[in-house]
Amino acid sequence: MAELQLKSHRFRAEREADWRRLETLLNRVEKGGARRLNRDELVEMPLLYRQALSSLSMARAISLDQGLIAYLESLCTRAYFFVYGTRARPLERLAGFFTDEWPRAVQALWRETLVSGVLMALGAVGAYVLVARDPDWFYGFIPQALASGRDPMATTAFLHDTLYQKLTGHEALGALAAFLFTHNSQIALFAFALGFALCLPTAGLMIFNGCMLGAFLALFAAHGLAFQASGWLMIHGVTELFAVTLAGAAGFSIGWAVAFPGERTRVDAAADAGRRGALVMGGVVVMLFVAGLLEGFARQLIQNDIARLSIAAVSALVWGLYFYLPRRARPA
């Protein structure tokens, strides 16, 4: 009964071999990546993919075989994800990130960085003035647990000792560095992630972070230990505060995009800013890792104020040059 054979059936019989071929290639790719294919097969892939796509459109128009259409949809989807999937070699990607993408993304956010830095500075100055006038303000800015005895009631000698305390042995240093890193990166991630709520939580976080800094400095300044305390803070603080500022800047860029999306939809604008921000955040985590090392190890091992401050100055210089040195335009 050849004359009764369906058109859709003939359609399938003519193309089935190509679909099967595409399926075999896809099975191999999904197991072990594109390296599983040789050059001919790589060239063949997009052709087979487009063929499958055209089969799918055709099948939808002429065939009522649901099983066939479902199969073609799944086949095309899999091939689509291969053909338009991520193209990245992890190591190359990593190198490109540090030499080019990250500093460029940071540069692009310079306005937000400025705002977030100014907010933090405002917080610091405000808290400093308040605590210098009335030491009771200190308790409002610094949680008891973090202060651990470093409050206006403490004696000068005690405060001095906290700046130069040595932990017993080197054992706890690694754990301390790990703890500080985790803690700081969570704060930075909040500053970033809360930005979408129209920048407000991020702004609050930046100001509050500055307040803590100002309150601490005011406390030590009242005992004539301002210089020593700034060495203690800044050896890692330059890196850490810079990282948190950048995280805030990334948060601001998302919040701004949500508040003022321009001609795009809010969701699209937020997605764009989010992707750029995420790039910055990837680097921020690295910075915080460095800061955690400086705080956990270098600060405990280096007890000299001048040495501490010069490390701070060097790190400020290095980060500044790395991010803001003019770069050649990216080749298109």
Place this chain on the structure above:
Amino acid sequence: MTAVPATAGKPRKPRKPIRPRRPIDDGWREFVTPEGVDLRLKIGTFGERCAAFLIDVGIVAAALLALTLLLVAIGAGTGWKGTGEAATIIWLLGFFLAREAYFIGFELRPGGATPGKRALGLRVAARDGGRLTANAVFARNAMRELEVFLPASFLFATGMGVDAGLIVLGAIWSGVFVLFPLFNRDRLRLGDLAAGTMVVKAPRRVLRPDLAQDGPVMVGAVAFTETQLDAYGIKELQVLEEVLRRADRRALAEVSTRIRAKIGWEAPLEVSDKAFLNAYYTGLRARLETRMLFGHRRADKFDRP
């Protein structure tokens, strides 16, 4: 409805006109490739995604646990003192790095899915149909810190008085993030929103044999008449296809009886339900496909033939 007797004397109040309900969302989405073909993807459900996430976290935690046990064993064997500290570092830092590396690493591979997602047939896709970029993968995973691990940290936080109140408030506020996917059509979590991605079902399907391939169009010597073939439309054809593919004997018998009655089939000789349905399927499909080629797509039996 049964509570109100049909003969109730009072005239009924005129009901508010029923608004046409929005069609129930079945999770299928248009997804147009750069070539202009709609691939029709199904959105992964909240439950599937939670399950995938639990599998993934389980894998990471198991790996770290194995590492810790290894360290303890080494410590016990060599008398090394640093075991405790190393274990702390593993859980504080290692957990953070391992989960980030795990999620980002797997989602950057051609599969676009972590083992947990793959187990549930899910994968990550760019919402605009374009290439899934590494930045997008990074962004969606960075946001996870806020969505999942922030509420988790509230769970483990302890405090008294005002602190306790703050912790409860924080937990409620952060709970918003966890449940966020339930409040939008595409089940996007915040990370998906920020990265412009979505999680879709991408199951593998095998090509099943064409039911119309070898089914005879005639049963015995009698062919179906045009009127008999005009009894149903595409929707019924597809239901019939499903029934045939499942090949459940009771369903076959029931459907066959219904169709025989509907088309007034008087069999001159007995054929099995399956053979009858297969024949009717082939005939109906041939008829509908021919009509389709001439530009008439008959949606269901209520559509004019």
